[in-house]
Amino acid sequence: MSFIAKKCGIQLQPPSIILIYEDQVKNNIRKRIMPVRNFSKYSDCSRAAEQLKNNPRHKTYLEGVSMEQLQKLHSLLRGHLGGQSLTQSLEQVPLKEIIDPEENLNKLDDKELAKRKKIMDELFEKNRKKKDDPGFVYNVEVDFPQDEELKSCSWDADSDDEF
Numbered sequence: 263m264s265f266i267a268k269k270c271g272i273q274l275q276p277p278s279i280i281l282i283y284e285d286q287v288k289n290n291i292r293k294r295i296m297p298v299r300n301f302s303k304y305s306d307c308s309r310a311a312e313q314l315k316n317n318p319r320h321k322t323y324l325e326g327v328s329m330e331q332l333q334k335l336h337s338l339l340r341g342h343l344g345g346q347s348l349t350q351s352l353e354q355v356p357l358k359e360i361i362d363p364e365e366n367l368n369k370l371d372d373k374e375l376a377k378r379k380k381i382m383d384e385l386f387e388k389n390r391k392k393k394d395d396p397g398f399v400y401n402v403e404v405d406f407p408q409d410e411e412l413k414s415c416s417w418d419a420d421s422d423d424e425f
Contacts, residue, residue: 267326270335274348277301277339279314279332281323296320298336303344307336 268291269282277298284291296317301310311332315324324332334355341351359381367375391398 265323265326267324270327270331272335272338274339274342277343279335281327283323283326294320294323298339301336301339301343303340305336305340307333307340310336 264286266284268284271280273280279296281294311329315332338351361378361381
């Protein structure tokens with residue numbers, strides 16, 4: 263069977279993921295409500311999203327829905343179960359996708375580091391200029407103004423004596 267996901271959302275009571283999809287065989291629009299069971303304010307959103315996407319009952323319907331979108335919907339449900347309003351939960355979702363430039367990525371565990379790298383890759387692909395883009399210029403050279411005198415670093419001065 264072939265299903266095309268049109269919209270995906272949540273229902274707060276009872277906690278459920280709602281999918282609006284098109285059945286290409288019958289050529290009609292349907293709504294599927296997938297209850298989120300055994301999910302609390304302490305649950306891992308990525309694990310719950312993965313379990314829902316791999317569930318044999320829902321797998322064929324969720325092929326067109328990305329794992330990131332399911333994780334965001336689960337985080338909204340977790341915020342609601344934790345006592346937050348929907349607007350508070352919605353405000354926190356984009357904050358999880360922002361990378362702090364002052365954060366030391368060396369101190370993160372592998373899972374968190376993989377999340378940050380994925381966010382950086384998506385941001386790079388979004389801002390990347392391709393050959394087909396309007397305004398693309400090959401081999402751009404930019405001269406940066408040097409208003410102040412170049413400062414030498416202390417670590418650089420000692421290296422000359424070693425050679």
